[in-house]
Amino acid sequence: MQTQIETPDGVFIVTFSEHGLTGLEFPEVERTCAQQRATWNLPPKTGRWHAMTVRAVVDILAGRTPTALPPLDFSIGTDFQKSVWAAISQIGLGKTQTYGQIAASIGKPLAVRAVGGACGANPVPVLVPCHRVLPKSGGMGGFSCGSEWKRRLLAREGILFPALGAALK
DNA sequence: GATGTCGACGTGG
DNA sequence: CCACGTCGACATC
Numbered sequence: 088m089q090t091q092i093e094t095p096d097g098v099f100i101v102t103f104s105e106h107g108l109t110g111l112e113f114p115e116v117e118r119t120c121a122q123q124r125a126t127w128n129l130p131p132k133t134g135r136w137h138a139m140t141v142r143a144v145v146d147i148l149a150g151r152t153p154t155a156l157p158p159l160d161f162s163i164g165t166d167f168q169k170s171v172w173a174a175i176s177q178i179g180l181g182k183t184q185t186y187g188q189i190a191a192s193i194g195k196p197l198a199v200r201a202v203g204g205a206c207g208a209n210p211v212p213v214l215v216p217c218h219r220v221l222p223k224s225g226g227m228g229g230f231s232c233g234s235e236w237k238r239r240l241l242a243r244e245g246i247l248f249p250a251l252g253a254a255l256k
Numbered sequence: 257g258a259t260g261t262c263g264a265c266g267t268g269g
Numbered sequence: 270c271c272a273c274g275t276c277g278a279c280a281t282c
Binding site for chain 2: 165167168190195197198199200201202204205207208
Binding site: 221 | 274276277
């Protein structure tokens with residue numbers, strides 16, 4: 088089940104399963120009306136999730152900690168990915184972790200690169216703040232949805248990015 | 257010090 | 270196999 092949510096930053100597209108939120112996409116250049124699916128069309132349960140998602144995303148975009156999150160359905164991921172995502176979800180707003188720290192926190196200090204992979208596979212960016220995971224070296228690392236978004240998200244949380252000109256020291 | 261190469265990890269193509 | 274949203278160690282200038 089797919090629907091959209093509107094924010095000051097554009098229209099995001101979210102996908103729900105029986106158990107919760109399974110996907111979230113950034114506003115893209117392509118914005119066809121084909122996906123128009125009014126919320127009134129959704130089952131009550133999903134409608135509520137939708138409302139929660141809207142509020143959560145808007146809050147985060149505004150740099151505030153969301154009061155409530157919809158249930159997230161990670162069942163689509165592998166065990167490894169689930170543990171990575173769980174670890175990432177615990178990063179507080181305005182804080183950051185390195186890929187290495189995430190790897191260590193799930194008991195696989197060497198699987199750093201694999202963490203990067205799991206981040207990229209994260210179906211629910213923003214809510215699972217994969218953008219708060221930075222390379223130890225100080226750069227910004229990559230971002231599947233476009234590094235521009237990563238930078239913007241971080242900026243909203245008060246993490247002005249040194250890179251992109253200014254050195255990281 | 258400043259670079260360069262390499263191995264380790266899980267997933268998907 | 271190979272390529273990634275990496276890191277740290279070690280080898281060489």
